[in-house]
Amino acid sequence: MKRMTQRLVFFLIVGVTFSLALGGYAAAQDKYPSKPITYLVTFNPGGQSDREARRQQPLLEKILGQKILVDYKVGGGGALGWSELVRSKPDGYLICGINIPHIILQPMQQETGYKTEQIVPVALFQRTPLALAVLKDSPYKNLKELVEAAKAKPGEISIGGSGTFSGHHIATLRLQKLAGVKFNYVPFTGAAPQMTAFLGGHVNAIFGNSDDLVKHADTIRVLGTADETRFFGFPDAPTFKEGGYDLVEAIDRGIAVPPNTPEPVLKKLEAAFLQIAKDPEIQGQMKKEGFVPLAMGHAESKAHIAKMTEIYREIAKDIKK
Amino acid sequence: MVANRRSADIASGVFLALLGVVVFAASTTIDEGAGGQLHPRTFPMILGAMLVLGGGALAVRTALSRPGSAKAVPWPDRNGARLLFIALAGLCGYVLLSQLLGFLVSSFLFVPWFIRTFGRYGHFLAWSCAVGVVLFLYVVFIRLLQLSLPTGPFPFF
Amino acid sequence: MDAWSFLLDGFAAAIRPYNLLFALIGCIAGTLVGVLPGLGPTAAIAMLLPLTTLLDPAPAIIMMAAIYYGAMYGGSTTSILVNIPGEASSVPTAMEGYQLTLQGRGGPALGISAIASFVAGTLGVVGLTFFAPTLARAALAFGPPEYFALTLLGISLVISLSGRSIGKGLLSALLGLLTAMIGLDPLSGVARLTFGSYQLMAGIDFVPIIMGLFAVSEILTNVEAKADLLLREKKIEWLPSWRDIKETWGATIRSGFLGFFFGLIPGCSPAVTSFMAYDMEKRFSKHPERFGKGAMDAVAAVEGSNNATASGGFVPLFAFGIPSGPALAVLLGGFIMFGLQPGPRLMQEQPQLLWTIIASMYIGNVILLILNLPLVGLWARMALVPFPILGSMITVFTLIGAYSLRYSFFDLWMALLFGGVGYLMRKLEFPVAPMVLAVVLASMMETSFMQSITMSRGSLVIFFTRPISAVFMALTLLSVVTGILLLRKARSKNIELEESDA
Numbered sequence: 001m002k003r004m005t006q007r008l009v010f011f012l013i014v015g016v017t018f019s020l021a022l023g024g025y026a027a028a029q030d031k032y033p034s035k036p037i038t039y040l041v042t043f044n045p046g047g048q049s050d051r052e053a054r055r056q057q058p059l060l061e062k063i064l065g066q067k068i069l070v071d072y073k074v075g076g077g078g079a080l081g082w083s084e085l086v087r088s089k090p091d092g093y094l095i096c097g098i099n100i101p102h103i104i105l106q107p108m109q110q111e112t113g114y115k116t117e118q119i120v121p122v123a124l125f126q127r128t129p130l131a132l133a134v135l136k137d138s139p140y141k142n143l144k145e146l147v148e149a150a151k152a153k154p155g156e157i158s159i160g161g162s163g164t165f166s167g168h169h170i171a172t173l174r175l176q177k178l179a180g181v182k183f184n185y186v187p188f189t190g191a192a193p194q195m196t197a198f199l200g201g202h203v204n205a206i207f208g209n210s211d212d213l214v215k216h217a218d219t220i221r222v223l224g225t226a227d228e229t230r231f232f233g234f235p236d237a238p239t240f241k242e243g244g245y246d247l248v249e250a251i252d253r254g255i256a257v258p259p260n261t262p263e264p265v266l267k268k269l270e271a272a273f274l275q276i277a278k279d280p281e282i283q284g285q286m287k288k289e290g291f292v293p294l295a296m297g298h299a300e301s302k303a304h305i306a307k308m309t310e311i312y313r314e315i316a317k318d319i320k321k
Numbered sequence: 322m323v324a325n326r327r328s329a330d331i332a333s334g335v336f337l338a339l340l341g342v343v344v345f346a347a348s349t350t351i352d353e354g355a356g357g358q359l360h361p362r363t364f365p366m367i368l369g370a371m372l373v374l375g376g377g378a379l380a381v382r383t384a385l386s387r388p389g390s391a392k393a394v395p396w397p398d399r400n401g402a403r404l405l406f407i408a409l410a411g412l413c414g415y416v417l418l419s420q421l422l423g424f425l426v427s428s429f430l431f432v433p434w435f436i437r438t439f440g441r442y443g444h445f446l447a448w449s450c451a452v453g454v455v456l457f458l459y460v461v462f463i464r465l466l467q468l469s470l471p472t473g474p475f476p477f478f
Numbered sequence: 479m480d481a482w483s484f485l486l487d488g489f490a491a492a493i494r495p496y497n498l499l500f501a502l503i504g505c506i507a508g509t510l511v512g513v514l515p516g517l518g519p520t521a522a523i524a525m526l527l528p529l530t531t532l533l534d535p536a537p538a539i540i541m542m543a544a545i546y547y548g549a550m551y552g553g554s555t556t557s558i559l560v561n562i563p564g565e566a567s568s569v570p571t572a573m574e575g576y577q578l579t580l581q582g583r584g585g586p587a588l589g590i591s592a593i594a595s596f597v598a599g600t601l602g603v604v605g606l607t608f609f610a611p612t613l614a615r616a617a618l619a620f621g622p623p624e625y626f627a628l629t630l631l632g633i634s635l636v637i638s639l640s641g642r643s644i645g646k647g648l649l650s651a652l653l654g655l656l657t658a659m660i661g662l663d664p665l666s667g668v669a670r671l672t673f674g675s676y677q678l679m680a681g682i683d684f685v686p687i688i689m690g691l692f693a694v695s696e697i698l699t700n701v702e703a704k705a706d707l708l709l710r711e712k713k714i715e716w717l718p719s720w721r722d723i724k725e726t727w728g729a730t731i732r733s734g735f736l737g738f739f740f741g742l743i744p745g746c747s748p749a750v751t752s753f754m755a756y757d758m759e760k761r762f763s764k765h766p767e768r769f770g771k772g773a774m775d776a777v778a779a780v781e782g783s784n785n786a787t788a789s790g791g792f793v794p795l796f797a798f799g800i801p802s803g804p805a806l807a808v809l810l811g812g813f814i815m816f817g818l819q820p821g822p823r824l825m826q827e828q829p830q831l832l833w834t835i836i837a838s839m840y841i842g843n844v845i846l847l848i849l850n851l852p853l854v855g856l857w858a859r860m861a862l863v864p865f866p867i868l869g870s871m872i873t874v875f876t877l878i879g880a881y882s883l884r885y886s887f888f889d890l891w892m893a894l895l896f897g898g899v900g901y902l903m904r905k906l907e908f909p910v911a912p913m914v915l916a917v918v919l920a921s922m923m924e925t926s927f928m929q930s931i932t933m934s935r936g937s938l939v940i941f942f943t944r945p946i947s948a949v950f951m952a953l954t955l956l957s958v959v960t961g962i963l964l965l966r967k968a969r970s971k972n973i974e975l976e977e978s979d980a
Contacts, residue, residue, distance in 0.1 A: 044804060044807065044808070045520075045523075045524030045527065045808050045811065046523075046524060046527065046807050046808035046809070046810060046811025046812065047807070047811065050811065051811055051814060051815055054527065054528055054531075054815065055815075057528070069469060070528070071469060071885065072884070072885065073884070073885070073886075074680070074884060075661075075679065075680025075681065075884065076661070076662050076676075076679040076680045076681075077662060077667055079662075079676075079679060079680075080676070080677075080679065080680045083676055106667070109352075109667060109668070110352055110668065110669055111669075111674075112676075112679070113676040113679070155935065158932075158933060163665060163666070163667055164665055164666045164667065165666065165667055166667070184932065184933070184935060185932070186622075186929050186932050186933055187665045187666070187928075187929065187932070188665075188925075188929065189664045189665065189921075189925055192744065192800055192801055192807065193744070193745065195798075195800060196617070196618065196620075196744050196745075196794075196798075196800050197621055197622065197929075199618050199798060199800075200617075200618030200619060200620065200621055201618075202621030202622065202933070203933070214819075215799050215819050215821055216798070216799075216821065218822060218823065219822075285817070288817060289814060289817075289819075326907070329905075329906050330906070333906050333908070337649055337653075344656060344671065347671050347673065348670070348671070351668060351669075351670050351671075352668045352669070353668070358928070358931045358932050358935065358936050359928055359931055361663040361665075361666045361668045361670060362670070364655075364659060364924045364927075365656070365659045365670055365671055368652060368655050368656050368659065369656070371652055372649070372652050372653075372656065375645070375648060375649050375652060376649065378645070379645055379646070379649065382645075394905055394906065395905060396905065397702040397703075400704075401702040401703065401704070402702070404701050404702055404704065405698055405701060405702040407701075408697065408698055408701040408702075409698070409894075409898075412694070412873065412894055412897070413894065415873070415877070416877065416887065416890045416891065416894065419877075419881075419887070419890075420887050424874075424878055424881075428874045428878075431870065431873070431874065432870045432871065432874060433870075435866065435869065435870035435873065436866045436867055436870050438866075439701055439704075439865070439866040439869065440706065440864060440865070440866025440867070442864075442866065442867070446867075450867055450870065450871070454870075454871055454874055458874070458878065461510070461514075462878060462882070465507075466511070466517070466521075466522065466525050467525045468521075468525065468878075468882050469885070470878065470881070470882075
């Protein structure tokens with residue numbers, strides 16, 4: 001009898017401790033975030049991804065009630081940072097900016113240290129549609145003329161872009177396929193050298209990011225925007241769809257966490273980022289800089305990435321023959 | 322073995338040529354990029370080949386020259402080599418320690434170690450230098466420049 | 479539309495105490511990060527970027543710009559005093575300046591470098607003030623073939639940097655080019671020579687390479703020699719004499735022009751122009767035999783040119799919003815964070831702001847001169863600190879500097895590795911400077927070549943049919959031929975000297 005009581009007391013104590021611990025654990029989860037969060041940027045300070053992080057930083061601190069530390073892991077076109085992301089502890093204290101199509105195309109091209117599926121998107125908040133542009137004094141007044149010219153002299157019209165197997169390159173390849181022509185794609189090492197060469201007339205046309213093109217709106221003519229709708233920065237420029245080419249290419253920016261991050265943490269971050277993304281003031285600032293504001297949550301972003309992965313897989317097959 | 326300039330030049334020429342072979346071989350495995358006129362392996366391959374030729378030329382030319390009075394390579398004496406080895410080990414230790422304990426703690430240990438190992442100075446001077454360096458690191462690097470240096474298990478720094 | 483009246487307005491604004499204060503803060507911060515090896519203006523501007531949101535655009539951008547050109551002043555200090563260049567642009571300074579320090583003339587060298595920085599930097603700002611709109615077109619004239627021709631001209635400098643042994647210099651340059659190939663191909667993104675390492679995929683940055691080749695190997699050499707005092711000379715001068723200034727005057731002005739014009743070309747960093755200025759001065763100098771043994775005019779030329787390049791880089795930034803290098807890219811980010819978009823529109827919509835910034839650069843250069851000249855005596859005394867103490871501190875600061883670039887311990891291991899490489903190169907008499915030059919130029923050289931070939935669809939003729947490119951090709955040829963002739967001459971002269979010494 002005595003032993004029985006002893007046992008009972010023992011189990012009681014164990015049970016209480018356990019449930020307390022569990023409760024404590026749950027409380028700790030509820031309390032997320034309870035320490036500063038590191039926001040990893042995989043591109044250089046001052047670049048688009050960094051500026052977005054800096055814009056969100058004070059608002060995130062206000063919503064989450066914790067300090068947000070912006071940190072950089074630059075290299076390999078972002079791959080270095082993303083391979084660190086998927087290897088980090090999934091506790092929500094390391095979040096990392098992501099770019100589409102980079103996170104889809106890089107693992108497709110070679111072993112990069114992460115897989116697209118390993119990256120868990122929290123939200124997508126910014127789109128940079130690509131657009132095909134020529135200089136104001138260029139002989140090509142519209143898309144049709146450019147395509148006709150390319151038909152007449154295949155491979156002689158040069159289109160500049162940033163990198164190969166990148167959004168710009170793929171947009172060029174898709175246009176080639178859709179229009180049945182051949183361009184001469186000249187890759188550059190980034191947006192700055194690309195724009196320099198374009199403004200200097202060293203390439204005939206470029207596929208540029210909307211924000212870069214907006215900067216030079218006075219000296220260029222946009223022939224086509226690779227988005228579903230017309231881009232507000234160039235309301236007179238038709239979309240490729242209007243011209244009969246089903247070509248949509250953009251660079252989407254968002255935020256991600258490591259695989260296996262607990263659901264509550266994910267939800268909390270998602271809510272915070274969506275609240276910022278839907279803020280009209282933030283959206284206004286983005287538009288002024290030439291970006292299209294987005295507000296896609298976790299599920300929507302994941303579906304978007306999956307959809308784009310399928311599209312790029314088909315294109316990659318074509319490239320690698 | 323490589324006591325004088327002549328043998329040193331032959332050795333380094335051979336080494337560079339071998340390095341060139343390694344580079345050339347490694348270049349052949351570089352993937353093809355998407356599009357473009359030239360394969361991404363073009364430059365590394367050419368450079369590897371040039372290194373083979375250049376290194377080989379250095380080795381062969383030196384070997385064919387008259388062995389006359391070649392200058393000695395200023396290798397360290399025994400004690401110098403010992404100090405060199407200690408310094409290298411110390412540097413590696415410092416980097417390792419920084420990874421584990423953060424830069425402030427590791428620098429606090431490294432500075433006096435270096436001063437006392439390579440000079441004949443008292444404890445007082447060595448440790449005051451350590452305090453000075455750490456204070457400077459803290460004020461300038463962490464406070465003023467806001468660098469996020471690793472702090473190891475001491476997050477209060 | 480009169481530049482003078484705009485400039486006067488700009489000065490009126492720039493001289494307001496508030497703006498002046500931030501110019502001063504920027505100058506001090508710039509000098510500081512310039513002096514600290516490894517830390518550069520890019521990191522400093524990036525660090526201060528979030529703080530600037532608390533300020534108005536004018537003082538914030540004045541401060542960030544001051545950090546950029548201020549860092550060029552500080553960069554020479556450690557190169558001259560302890561043979562440790564903090565960034566690639568001070569490598570030629572170290573070659574001459576350290577020799578001067580060993581001769582007890584470290585103080586004058588520091589003084590001359592501050593004066594040359596001031597004169598050439600101001601010259602650059604004058605160019606920015608009056609010729610920016612006209613010269614801005616020049617920045618755009620450079621397409622891929624021109625860049626390739628420019629890098630070839632740069633590589634041809636290896637001949638004059640190699641000292642006596644061209645062969646070893648070329649091998650050293652080859653090693654540098656190869657080092658720069660490691661990582662992802664800048665255009666295709668394909669991994670090259672990474673041997674399966676993800677760390678190597680990001681490439682080896684040139685800051686850890688320079689830290690290793692110079693700082694770490696310098697420390698190893700001194701340790702093994704049981705060095706105590708770096709300065710063996712008894713007679714020490716603290717400040718430059720009028721004679722020094724008079725002798726280096728021409729070099730300063732020439733390098734100011736050279737630096738400014740090359741600074742107009744986006745992507746042509748101060749590191750490239752400082753090597754070019756060094757080479758040019760070697761040709762112009764009345765006593766080329768002093769080069770490599772402590773030539774004061776080389777110090778003036780190198781330091782002058784990198785400051786003028788810094789000023790020149792603002793031309794494409796203001797005219798088109800095109801950043802010349804990483805530091806100016808961050809500065810551009812600063813503009814955009816204020817909702818300002820540098821380019822022709824900003825020039826028309828907010829001329830006041832731009833002219834305030836330009837005016838502040840004149841003031842900033844004066845501040846830097848006043849700040850740096852009195853410091854010269856103080857810095858120069860650094861050479862009196864016994865090596866064990868100085869060495870320990872240099873190690874700490876350089877390694878943290880190398881770390882702070884990418885927050886990566888991998889970079890520190892690379893610095894140590896290249897420390898070993900640098901040590902061996904010293905012992906085996908391989909010149910180090912060509913390797914640094916090659917690392918700096920490699921990526922631009924390869925990508926511009928690939929782009930040119932794509933543009934011409936496989937034909938090499940493109941380099942000779944475009945006028946600017948053809949001129950640079952001709953200059954390259956000239957540089958190679960005259961370089962070899964000069965070397966021959968110097969060799970025979972040296973033999974004479976050695977004989978007469980004996």
